[in-house]
Amino acid sequence: MPDEPVNEAEILSEIAAWVEEYAAENGWVLNPDTRQMNTVLRGLTRNTIRFGSRYCPCRLRSGDPGKDREIICPCVYHRDEIEAEGNCHCNLFFREDTVQE
Ligand code: SF4
Known part of the structure; x- marks a missing residue:
């Protein structure tokens, strides 16, 4: 049986909906x-299609699936980064008080 064709636009829109919901849940923007x-978002979509998970597009995968689990979005680092710097490494999630209107 041939593989199902990958619907990139659909994956992108699912990820876009998830990031919005996740930011809102955490009080971020x-x-x-x-x-x-x-x-x-395009990087997360590409990694989902190529590698099967939302690997962070701003970090290097090691190729070790156990280790690379740490960098599946939302990565293990993002809370500390947002707390300390105001945003995650990829500049996706921001603390509201650091964003200028
Ligand atoms: S740095 Fe941001 S975009 Fe990258 S995986 Fe972590 S939370 Fe996701």
Whole structure:
């Protein structure tokens, strides 16, 4: 049986809906620079299609699935980064008080 064709637009829109919900749940906002934000969303989509999980597009995978689990979005680092720097490494999730209107 041939593999199902990958619907990239559908995966992208699922990820976009998830990031919005996840940011809201945590009291964060998404990067107001939509161009930058879309670049990250496309990277997450690409990694989902190529590697089967939402690997962070801003970090290098080691190739060891156990270790790389740490960098599946939301990565293990994001809370500390958002707390300390105001945003996660990819500039996807932001603390509301660090975003200028
Ligand atoms: S740095 Fe941000 S975008 Fe990258 S995996 Fe962590 S939470 Fe997701």
